[in-house]
Amino acid sequence: MKLYSTPLSGHCHRARLMLSLLGVDHEIVDVNLAAGEHKSAEFLKLNPFGQVPVLVDGALTIADSTSILVYLAKKYGRTDWLPDTPEGAARVQRWLSVASGEIAFGPAAARMITLFKDPRNPxxxxxxxxxxxxxxxxxxxxxxxxxxxxPTIADVALYSYIARxxxxxxxxxxxxxxNAWLRRVEALPGHVEFVKSPVPACA
Known part of the structure; x- marks a missing residue:
């Protein structure tokens, strides 16, 4: 497998974390966003939206971080990470929606303002x-x-941006x-740290 990724992205870290927690052999392909590599014709063939992460598994290409989490859990039959009961699957989906909604427009967006001068109202x-x-x-x-x-993929989906x-x-x-939950995630076998940014952070 190949994961097209960039180090400071929490979306990418989710995918990297899940691959590592499952012990899946994979190659990381760094995409230089500052150089516009995500907008190149070659990359847009992988994801027309020009976004990372993208997972390539043989002839199959999966874009979107939460989709990658679902794919990996399903591919390896890990019902511990993604329950196959209607209730369990629905409860996980609720948090995947939170990851793509409230987390993306809350903690993730706050970090974007600091790191990348995002114009949103702080x-x-x-x-x-x-x-x-x-x-x-x-x-x-x-x-x-x-x-x-x-733990389930719900915890993986929320971890990165809350941790930073x-x-x-x-x-x-x-x-x-x-904070106690963050420490529990970090204690899981196979956990990989989300790189810290070089900008000053609050205590």
Whole structure:
């Protein structure tokens, strides 16, 4: 397998993390976004939207980070990571939607403002980030994982941008349950660290 990726992207880290947690042999192909490699004709054949990550598995190409998580869990028959019961699958899908919605427009967007001078309103983005973190904090109040009694792709989907939320000046210090959950994810066999950005972060 080949994973087209870039180091500072939480979307890419999700895919890298899942591959590593599953112990899947893969090659990382770094895509230089600053040089516009994601807009090249060659890359657009892989993903017409010009976005990373992209997973290539033989003749099959999978774009979108949460789609990659689903594909990997299904390919390797890992119902522990993606339940096959209607309730379990629905509960995981709920958090995949949060990853693509509230997380993307909250903690991830706050980090984009700091790292890449994204033009979004930092006050609105910060409020959105704190709101979703509050929901997750409450959800983890009586359980160790987002779905059930063990980790699933829901945890993988949310981990990266929450782990680096402080790089967007979103303070995690008041979210005890979230911090404990981050440490549990980081203790999983096969965990790979999401690279820290070179910009100053809040404590």
């Amino acid at each position: 006050v609105e983005v910060g409020e959105r980030a704190r709101r979703v973190l509050g929901v997750i904090e409450a959800e983890l109040g009586g359980q160790n994982w987002l779905v059930g009694d063990h 939320a402080n790089e967007g000046h979103v303070d995690l210090s008041s979210y005890a349950n979230v």
